[in-house]
Amino acid sequence: MQKHVSDSTVRRLSHYLRALESLELEGPFTVSSEELAQRGGTTAAQVRKDLSHFGSFGKRGLGYGVPKLAAKLRGILRLDRRWRVALVGAGRIGSALFAYPDFELRGFDVVAVLDSDPAKVGACWGAVKVTPADRLEEIVRALRIELMILAIPAEAVQEVADRAVGAGVRGILNFAPRQVRVPSGVHLKHVNLVMELEALSFAIGQDGSKA
Amino acid sequence: MQKHVSDSTVRRLSHYLRALESLELEGPFTVSSEELAQRGGTTAAQVRKDLSHFGSFGKRGLGYGVPKLAAKLRGILRLDRRWRVALVGAGRIGSALFAYPDFELRGFDVVAVLDSDPAKVGACWGAVKVTPADRLEEIVRALRIELMILAIPAEAVQEVADRAVGAGVRGILNFAPRQVRVPSGVHLKHVNLVMELEALSFAIGQDGSKA
DNA sequence: TCCTGTGAAACGGTTCACAGCC
DNA sequence: GGCTGTGAACCGTTTCACAGGA
Numbered sequence: 001m002q003k004h005v006s007d008s009t010v011r012r013l014s015h016y017l018r019a020l021e022s023l024e025l026e027g028p029f030t031v032s033s034e035e036l037a038q039r040g041g042t043t044a045a046q047v048r049k050d051l052s053h054f055g056s057f058g059k060r061g062l063g064y065g066v067p068k069l070a071a072k073l074r075g076i077l078r079l080d081r082r083w084r085v086a087l088v089g090a091g092r093i094g095s096a097l098f099a100y101p102d103f104e105l106r107g108f109d110v111v112a113v114l115d116s117d118p119a120k121v122g123a124c125w126g127a128v129k130v131t132p133a134d135r136l137e138e139i140v141r142a143l144r145i146e147l148m149i150l151a152i153p154a155e156a157v158q159e160v161a162d163r164a165v166g167a168g169v170r171g172i173l174n175f176a177p178r179q180v181r182v183p184s185g186v187h188l189k190h191v192n193l194v195m196e197l198e199a200l201s202f203a204i205g206q207d208g209s210k211a
Numbered sequence: 212m213q214k215h216v217s218d219s220t221v222r223r224l225s226h227y228l229r230a231l232e233s234l235e236l237e238g239p240f241t242v243s244s245e246e247l248a249q250r251g252g253t254t255a256a257q258v259r260k261d262l263s264h265f266g267s268f269g270k271r272g273l274g275y276g277v278p279k280l281a282a283k284l285r286g287i288l289r290l291d292r293r294w295r296v297a298l299v300g301a302g303r304i305g306s307a308l309f310a311y312p313d314f315e316l317r318g319f320d321v322v323a324v325l326d327s328d329p330a331k332v333g334a335c336w337g338a339v340k341v342t343p344a345d346r347l348e349e350i351v352r353a354l355r356i357e358l359m360i361l362a363i364p365a366e367a368v369q370e371v372a373d374r375a376v377g378a379g380v381r382g383i384l385n386f387a388p389r390q391v392r393v394p395s396g397v398h399l400k401h402v403n404l405v406m407e408l409e410a411l412s413f414a415i416g417q418d419g420s421k422a
Numbered sequence: 423t424c425c426t427g428t429g430a431a432a433c434g435g436t437t438c439a440c441a442g443c444c
Numbered sequence: 445g446g447c448t449g450t451g452a453a454c455c456g457t458t459t460c461a462c463a464g465g466a
Contacts, residue, residue, distance in 0.1 A: 004434090005413075005417075006434080006435065007410065008435080009435090010409070010410050010413050010414075011406060011410065013413075014403075014405075014406045014409050014410075015390075018388065032446090032447065032448090033447075033448070034447085039390075040390075041390050043436085043437075044447090044448095045436075045437055045438070045439095046435095046436070046437080048447090048448060048449060048450085049435090049436075049437090049449085049450080051448095051449090052448090052449055052450065056448080056449065057448095058447075058448050058449080059443085059444060059447085059448075060442070060443040060444050060446080060447055060448045060449080061443065061444035061445075061446045061447050061448075062444060062446080062447070062448085063446090063447065063448080064448090076413065076416075077409050077412060077413045077416070078412040078413055078415065078416035079409065079412060083408075083412060085408075092306065092307040092310045092311075093307045093311070095303065095307070096303040096304045096306070096307035097404070099303045100303070100304070100404065102388065102404070102405045103404075103405060103408065106405050106408070106409065107412075108405075108408050108412075146415065147408065147411055147412075147415075170411075170415045170418075171411035171412070171414065171415050172411075173407055173408060173411060177229065177313065179226075179250070179251075179252050185418065187411050187414040187415060189407045189410060189411055191402065191404065191407060192225075193308070193311065193313070193314075193402065194225075194313045194314060194317050194319075195222060195225045196384055196400045196402060197294070197296075197314065197317070197319050197358065197384060198221070198225050198288050198290065198317065199218065199221050199222065199225075199400060200358055200381075200382035200383075200384060200398050200400055201288060201289045201290060201294060201318075201319075201358075201382070202216075202221050202224075202287070202288045202289055203221075203382065203398040204289065204357065204358075204381045204382050204398060205287075205288070205289035206216075207381075207396065215456090217456075217457070219457080220457090243424090243425065243426090244425075244426070245425085254458080254459075255425090255426095256458075256459055256460070256461095257457095257458065257459080259425090259426060259427060259428085260427085260428080260457090260458075260459090262426095262427090263426090263427055263428070267426080267427065268426095269425080269426050269427080270425085270426075270465085270466060271424080271425055271426045271427075271464070271465045271466050272423075272424045272425050272426075272465070272466040273424080273425070273426085273466060274424090274425065274426080275426090
């Protein structure tokens with residue numbers, strides 16, 4: 001069905017799904033593209049175009065069935081299954097992420113935590129025990145890890161990513177402010193917190209120079 | 212000089228600056244757009260186009276002077292000054308962010324931490340004392356806060372954002388998975404961790420359906 | 423010669439507008 | 445009448461290609 005779907009489309013699909021989920025609680029059984037657009041922060045035409053990449057889920061004159069569209073979106077985003085995630089880096093960011101309730105709620109199970117610091121290894125985080133980072137390949141294979149979150153220093157990121165990919169990881173979410181190379185077929189996302197603040201700093205700076 | 216600069220351009224400028232900073236340590240005094248492109252994960256033409264929005268900083272036949280271009284970029288991104296930041300939400304994410312060393316390194320000083328939970332109020336985080344959230348306006352005004360990081364539950368985000376804006380905050384970085392409305396002139400960025408994982412989930416799912 | 427700076431072309435994503443179905 | 449699905453127009457961004465200065 002679909003060919004190339006842009007990153008921004010995928011982000012919007014996530015928003016639509018969230019909107020639909022709150023609609024499921026509120027009651028209405030159908031929703032128009034207009035209504036979804038407002039909740040998702042975009043336009044009605046955009047909603048229809050986004051959805052049209054994947055099929056025709058609505059009824060003309062009526063709108064979209066809330067539970068049906070939600071189910072379709074879960075299927076498209078592959079949220080109709082659970083994902084096995086490993087977290088590398090048991091520092092402050094790592095522990096905040098581990099405790100982040102939304103991951104599990106959305107189907108992402110953090111089933112392993114690794115760290116290279118012997119002082120952190122062995123601690124029990126809920127049902128998960130912090131494991132030495134040098135056992136990464138073993139863990140990835142044994143637990144069939146598909147996604148990996150890297151919350152480690154920038155210097156270590158490339159090496160850990162290489163090893164993870166070698167062991168079969170398909171997607172990496174990197175929190176370190178460092179470019180990473182992965183072979184095609186492996187998916188990579190960056191979260192760079194400083195860069196977000198820098199974008200705000202730039203935007204505010206612009207205001208001043210306009211005035 | 213510049214009119215409208217896209218979000219992606221700003222992100223790339225941040226990358227260029229980081230590349231330049233490591234070049235400053237490594238030694239070379241000039242750098243070509245090609246070299247900068249490789250380090251920033253883009254193309255030479257893109258580098259030149261990005262920079263051309265703000266002026267002509269290079270020498271034809273030679274390249275860009277590393278310290279000069281770094282200084283220009285710091286000026287453009289407004290990183291040639293320090294920013295006063297308040298963190299709202301002293302939970303796990305908040306505390307991880309507070310301890311994140313890169314913020315201070317880049318000029319962002321978290322000078323206040325607020326929380327509505329009386330159990331958290333009063334604790335000392337380094338030199339900063341956790342303050343009741345209902346004193347938000349007072350704190351913003353007294354400390355001349357310009358940026359605010361929201362690491363609080365989704366339900367509270369809009370109200371806190373409104374109050375922050377009322378008290379003079381110019382930019383907000385929101386970690387809660389909830390759309391926020393701010394008046395024009397106030398800048399807003401979202402970090403949605405679950406959505407990043409969802410994008411990976413989608414991308415991996417696509418591979419399978421191609422095969 | 424080398425590499426920047428920049429118009430022009432190509433591309434891709436968003437918006438428009440309407441035909442088609444409920 | 446109302447709302448979806450979609451080709452076409454539009455618009456911003458990226459890439460190309462080359463003129464021009466070091």
